[in-house]
Amino acid sequence: MHRRLEPHAACGSADRRTSWTYPRKLLTLPPPPLRPPTPTRSPDADQKRAARGATRPGDRVFLGLSRGSGIFLLVIMAAIAVFLTYRSVIAISKDESNFLTTLEWNPTAAEPSFGIAVLVYGTIVSSIIAMVIAVPIAVGIALFITHYAPRKLGGPLSYVIDLLAAVPSIVYGLWGALVLAPQLIGLYGWLDDYFGWTGILDWQGGAPRSLFTVGVLLAIMILPIITSVSREVFRQAPQMHQEAALALGATRWEVIRMSVLPFGRSGVISASMLGLGRALGETMAVATVLSPSFEINASLLDPGGGTFAQNIASKFSEASEMGRDALIASGLVLFVITLLVNGAARMIIARRAEYSGANA
Amino acid sequence: MAKRIDISGLNAYYGSFRAIEDISMAIEPRSVTAFIGPSGCGKSTFLRTLNRMHEVTPGGRVEGKVMLDDENLYGAGIDPVSVRREVGMVFQRPNPFPTMSVYDNVAAGLRLNGNYKKSELSDIVEKSLKGANLWNEVKDRLNKPGSGLSGGQQQRLCIARAIAVEPKVLLMDEPCSALDPISTLAIEDLIGELKERFTIVIVTHNMQQAARVSDRTAFFNLSAVGQPGKLIEIDDTERIFSNPSVQATEDYISGRFG
Amino acid sequence: MSQITDAPRRSSLQGATLPKWTPWAIAAGSVALGLGISAAAGLDSKIQWGLMAAVFFVIASYGVAARVEGPRQAKDRVATSLVWVAFLLAVVPLVSLIWVTVKRGVKVLDGYFLTHSMGLITDTEPGGGIYHAILGTLEQVAIATVISVPIGVLTAIYLVEYGRGRLAKAVTFFVDVMTGIPSIVAGLFVLSFWIIILDMGYSGFAGSMALTILMLPVIVRSTEEMLKLVPNELREASLALGVPKWRTIMKVVLPTSIGGITTGVMLAIARITGETAPVLLLVWGSSFINTNPFEDPQASLPMYIYLQYANSGGSGAAYDRAWAAALTLIAFVMILNLAARGIARWKAPKTGR
Numbered sequence: 001m002h003r004r005l006e007p008h009a010a011c012g013s014a015d016r017r018t019s020w021t022y023p024r025k026l027l028t029l030p031p032p033p034l035r036p037p038t039p040t041r042s043p044d045a046d047q048k049r050a051a052r053g054a055t056r057p058g059d060r061v062f063l064g065l066s067r068g069s070g071i072f073l074l075v076i077m078a079a080i081a082v083f084l085t086y087r088s089v090i091a092i093s094k095d096e097s098n099f100l101t102t103l104e105w106n107p108t109a110a111e112p113s114f115g116i117a118v119l120v121y122g123t124i125v126s127s128i129i130a131m132v133i134a135v136p137i138a139v140g141i142a143l144f145i146t147h148y149a150p151r152k153l154g155g156p157l158s159y160v161i162d163l164l165a166a167v168p169s170i171v172y173g174l175w176g177a178l179v180l181a182p183q184l185i186g187l188y189g190w191l192d193d194y195f196g197w198t199g200i201l202d203w204q205g206g207a208p209r210s211l212f213t214v215g216v217l218l219a220i221m222i223l224p225i226i227t228s229v230s231r232e233v234f235r236q237a238p239q240m241h242q243e244a245a246l247a248l249g250a251t252r253w254e255v256i257r258m259s260v261l262p263f264g265r266s267g268v269i270s271a272s273m274l275g276l277g278r279a280l281g282e283t284m285a286v287a288t289v290l291s292p293s294f295e296i297n298a299s300l301l302d303p304g305g306g307t308f309a310q311n312i313a314s315k316f317s318e319a320s321e322m323g324r325d326a327l328i329a330s331g332l333v334l335f336v337i338t339l340l341v342n343g344a345a346r347m348i349i350a351r352r353a354e355y356s357g358a359n360a
Numbered sequence: 361m362a363k364r365i366d367i368s369g370l371n372a373y374y375g376s377f378r379a380i381e382d383i384s385m386a387i388e389p390r391s392v393t394a395f396i397g398p399s400g401c402g403k404s405t406f407l408r409t410l411n412r413m414h415e416v417t418p419g420g421r422v423e424g425k426v427m428l429d430d431e432n433l434y435g436a437g438i439d440p441v442s443v444r445r446e447v448g449m450v451f452q453r454p455n456p457f458p459t460m461s462v463y464d465n466v467a468a469g470l471r472l473n474g475n476y477k478k479s480e481l482s483d484i485v486e487k488s489l490k491g492a493n494l495w496n497e498v499k500d501r502l503n504k505p506g507s508g509l510s511g512g513q514q515q516r517l518c519i520a521r522a523i524a525v526e527p528k529v530l531l532m533d534e535p536c537s538a539l540d541p542i543s544t545l546a547i548e549d550l551i552g553e554l555k556e557r558f559t560i561v562i563v564t565h566n567m568q569q570a571a572r573v574s575d576r577t578a579f580f581n582l583s584a585v586g587q588p589g590k591l592i593e594i595d596d597t598e599r600i601f602s603n604p605s606v607q608a609t610e611d612y613i614s615g616r617f618g
Numbered sequence: 619m620s621q622i623t624d625a626p627r628r629s630s631l632q633g634a635t636l637p638k639w640t641p642w643a644i645a646a647g648s649v650a651l652g653l654g655i656s657a658a659a660g661l662d663s664k665i666q667w668g669l670m671a672a673v674f675f676v677i678a679s680y681g682v683a684a685r686v687e688g689p690r691q692a693k694d695r696v697a698t699s700l701v702w703v704a705f706l707l708a709v710v711p712l713v714s715l716i717w718v719t720v721k722r723g724v725k726v727l728d729g730y731f732l733t734h735s736m737g738l739i740t741d742t743e744p745g746g747g748i749y750h751a752i753l754g755t756l757e758q759v760a761i762a763t764v765i766s767v768p769i770g771v772l773t774a775i776y777l778v779e780y781g782r783g784r785l786a787k788a789v790t791f792f793v794d795v796m797t798g799i800p801s802i803v804a805g806l807f808v809l810s811f812w813i814i815i816l817d818m819g820y821s822g823f824a825g826s827m828a829l830t831i832l833m834l835p836v837i838v839r840s841t842e843e844m845l846k847l848v849p850n851e852l853r854e855a856s857l858a859l860g861v862p863k864w865r866t867i868m869k870v871v872l873p874t875s876i877g878g879i880t881t882g883v884m885l886a887i888a889r890i891t892g893e894t895a896p897v898l899l900l901v902w903g904s905s906f907i908n909t910n911p912f913e914d915p916q917a918s919l920p921m922y923i924y925l926q927y928a929n930s931g932g933s934g935a936a937y938d939r940a941w942a943a944a945l946t947l948i949a950f951v952m953i954l955n956l957a958a959r960g961i962a963r964w965k966a967p968k969t970g971r
Contacts, residue, residue, distance in 0.1 A: 056862050056864075058862055058864045058865065059862055059863050059864045061864075062863075062864035062867070063776075063780055063864075065772055066772040066773065066775045066776035066779070066780060067776050067780065067785070068772075069768075069769045069770075069772035069773040069776060070772075070773045070776045070777065070781075070785065070786070070789040071785070071789075072769060072773075073769070073773055073789060073792060073793065073796070073834060073838070074788060074789060074792055076796075076831060076834075077792045077795065077796060079807070079811065080799070080803070080804075080807040080831075083807055083810040083811045083815070084803070084806060084807060084810060086810070087810045087814065136704070137704045137707055137708060138704075139704075140700060140701045140703070140704025140705065141701075141704050141705050141708050143701050144701045144702065144704065144705045148698060148701050148702070149705075151418055157705075159959075160709070160712065161708065162955075163712070163952070163955065164708070164711075164712050166888055166889075166951055166952065166955045167712075167715065167892075167948060167951070168891070168892020168893070168894070168920055168947055168948070168951060169892065169893075169894065170892065170894040170920045170923050170924055170944070170947075171715070171719065171892070171923070171944045171947065171948055172715070173924070173927075174923060174927055174940055174941070174944055175714070175715045175718060175719070177927065178718075178937065179714060179715075179718050180711075187669075220708075220711045223708055227708075238455075240451060240453060240455040241455055241457055241458070243413065243416070243449075243451060243455070244451065244455045244456075244457065244518070244521075245457075245468075246413060246416060246444060247411065247413060247444055247448060247449035247451075247522070248444065248445070248448070248468060248469035248472060248521065248522070248525060249441050249442065249443075249444040249445030249469065249472060249473065249525065250441070250472055251441050251690055251691060251693070251694035252694055252697075252698070253693055253694040253696075253697035253698070254472055254690070254693075254694070256697070258457060258468065259457060262457070262458075262459035263458075263459075274798075277798045280800070281798075281799075281800020281801070281802065281803065282800070283800070283801065283802045283894070283895035284894040284895055284920070284924060287924070287928075288924065288927055288928070308802075309800055309802045309895065312802050312806065312895075312899075313802060313895055313898055313899075316898070316899055317898075321814070324809065324814065325814075327806070328806050328809070328810055331802065331803050331806040334800060334802075334803060335799070335800070335803045338798050338799070338800055338803075339795060339798065341798070342794070342795065342797070342798030343795070346791075346794050441691075472690070
């Protein structure tokens with residue numbers, strides 16, 4: 001006969017250590033419950049006020065200071081938008097041709113005529129090249145660090161990648177112009193030989209200071225940001241789903257494909273958008289590497305073209321007041337584009353946070 | 361189809377810490393063997409050495425022999441991936457792939473292991489879901505995400521996923537500890553049916569459950585915290601719960617410690 | 619797949635496995651093949667033979683594994699090798715960049731270079747130094763830091779300790795937006811209101827303002843994260859003793875997280891020190907020493923690099939100076955980074971693991 005059989009409620013938690021470790025979540029604490037002050041002085045409001053304890057002078061001063069700083073930040077953002085728009089309106093109203101489609105940049109002429117078509121093209125093309133190169137490599141490195149590298153190597157490796165991000169962009173520019181570009185001549189020749197017929201990869205043999213080289217350099221520069229965000233997402237992929245895949249007899253790659261990549265997809269997308277934001281606004285690296293011209297080339301390998309940021313940096317020193325306003329107008333367009341891209345990235349991240357929070 | 365497991369001289373480590381020491385036992389085919397014992401005694405670790413999942417844990421390392429019929433799982437040239445196909449596993453918390461539908465979850469293991477025709481695949485999925493007593497509940501929602509099911513259904517989905525690849529042995533690591541009593545009952549019934557086809561090993565903290573579902577029971581213990589866990593005894597369940605040969609087992613079962 | 623794979627298999631468990639040295643052997647073979655083809659075709663670009671070797675490596679891994687181990691293992695190996703290749707591809711430019719900068723930077727980098735300005739030396743002549751640029755950079759960065767640290771930290775305190783409701787949400791959102799502002803746009807903004815509308819003239823301070831805009835969101839973000847790490851129990855313990863909230867923040871919350879905040883500030887400094895574009899628009903540049911950041915154009919280290927490069931007309935002396943300045947800049951930024959991470963590790967909250 002069975003003797004007293006009792007479920008053992010006491011056992012349980014310690015044993016989990018041996019089965020798997022859950023991803024450690026950041027300890028996020030909700031801020032202490034505080035309400036914004038209510039303007040009407042009802043007894044209810046008084047009670048709240050008392051409960052909040054912000055009646056001491058020290059508290060009031062401190063709250064005022066910190067809230068003031070927050071408001072100051074909003075004021076700066078508003079000021080950026082207002083001043084840029086103001087100068088842009090002045091510039092565009094004097095523009096004799098269509099600001100969006102014109103293929104020249106002559107703000108100082110008697111009849112100012114300038115447009116951003118070339119800049120839009122150059123910015124988008126160089127960023128696309130950068131993304132096509134950087135995203136797969138960054139995902140590869142992130143996987144390498146989280147799932148492939150020996151554990152002892154993972155830490156130092158992420159560190160090295162972070163150092164890549166710390167190198168100032170002007171140094172990338174110098175390196176890109178004097179080291180990377182000459183190295184690409186061979187590749188250019190090869191691309192021209194085999195893919196020249198496409199037109200896009202046609203090469204006349206000029207110096208390799210083209211949008212393609214810019215794209216390669218931008219790829220190297222945005223690699224760290226994409227890598228570090230993807231790495232964090234992959235690291236959080238639930239261990240239990242990876243174990244489920246393993247227990248079904250999946251190889252390491254199959255585990256990643258079944259449980260890590262689906263989990264990290266939105267994270268990788270938003271990381272890429274953040275990288276794209278960087279690539280769109282990068283100035284000095286493009287200004288040093290590209291040999292600019294105000295025209296749209298079908299070929300990516302021939303020098304020429306320009307980007308928003310590069311155009312501002314290189315035209316600025318010789319610009320008159322009208323010229324500066326025209327550059328500010330183009331800067332406003334760049335500002336709006338990066339806002340949209342970054343906003344989209346943030347939204348994806350936020351939605352993902354909610355999703356994973358609900359599942360936790 | 362079900363296979364016998366013979367373990368001899370098995371030690372498992374986390375880094376330099378020895379989690380279980382010198383375990384030898386035999387697990388009979390087509391039967392249910394339950395592992396019981398206090399927390400931290402290495403039951404789960406031991407279970408995970410049986411399909412080479414232990415070495416997935418950073419620092420995890422195993423010494424000794426685990427014979428699946430006449431093959432040593434830790435022998436030279438053995439592919440851990442193939443081992444895990446032969447020895448399936450069900451985890452403590454139900455873990456269906458959240459991005460896959462019910463159907464795809466069950467088919468996940470099959471898709472890894474070869475090219476099946478669509479009709480073949482559907483047949484196996486249906487058979488596995490029926491085998492897991494889940495078919496009637498999900499047959500109308502096969503294309504819905506697996507994470508939308510209740511906890512007990514999810515766990516049976518995981519069992520269906522595990523048996524779809526026709527393993528020889530099925531390991532269950534506290535499969536009911538995250539479930540309510542009714543779902544637990546459903547799983548226990550299922551275990552009773554599955555033992556006709558598979559060798560089943562189950563870790564449980566619930567001794568009533570061990571008594572209800574298992575044919576043989578192994579009791580693990582550790583002499584002190586920080587010491588490796590050991591096998592105290594293994595015997596027919598009936599005997600362990602009525603007349604164990606070791607005093608510690610009796611103390612544990614009668615609730616005097618643990 | 620083929621008969622060969624099935625024949626030697628003793629059992630279902632025993633997958634044929636390639637010996638451990640296989641990847642290395644394939645890698646060596648690929649590099650040799652890449653070099654060989656390059657030599658035969660007379661290519662001298664290292665990038666090319668590197669790319670070729672990488673491609674050979676991936677293809678050969680797949681081929682060998684598919685023959686011996688089966689298609690699934692082959693895919694696994696390809697994924698592994700692709701991931702390795704991705705990693706190597708990222709390391710190559712970093713190593714090259716550091717190597718070239720050091721090699722070419724040390725040529726003219728000496729005491730004289732660090733303690734003299736360009737003065738009347740033209741860009742194509744040898745000689746001169748970066749003293750004026752270092753001075754300008756230090757002053758501009760210092761001013762930007764002095765403005766943005768208090769504002770940034772206070773904003774973070776507002777968001778974490780007080781922030782509820784619409785204002786806090788708006789601030790959070792716009793801090794995110796600010797993080798993404800291209801540096802040249804920040805420069806244009808200061809240009810439009812400070813120089814064009816207020817007619818103030820180019821100066822180090824104008825540059826500092828743009829740098830402040832770039833620095834603020836970074837400081838707010840990192841400080842916010844650090845404040846959130848302070849356990850609520852600490853705050854409650856202090857409040858329960860009757861300590862006013864603001865003193866709790868000053869005496870308990872900030873001291874607990876000061877290590878992390880310092881790290882964030884140093885990383886932010888490291889980031890803006892290398893900013894070139896806004897400085898180019900607002901500080902204008904000068905080859906003389908100007909100690910007053912509030913009046914007249916100044917120089918700055920990153921801008922110096924750009925001007926030496928852009929105005930050199932291919933002169934070796936100017937390139938040498940550009941590299942030496944780049945080396946100085948990288949050294950400065952890296953030291954800041956290392957120190958910041960050192961502090962972070964040293965002051966890290968104990969997690970009890």
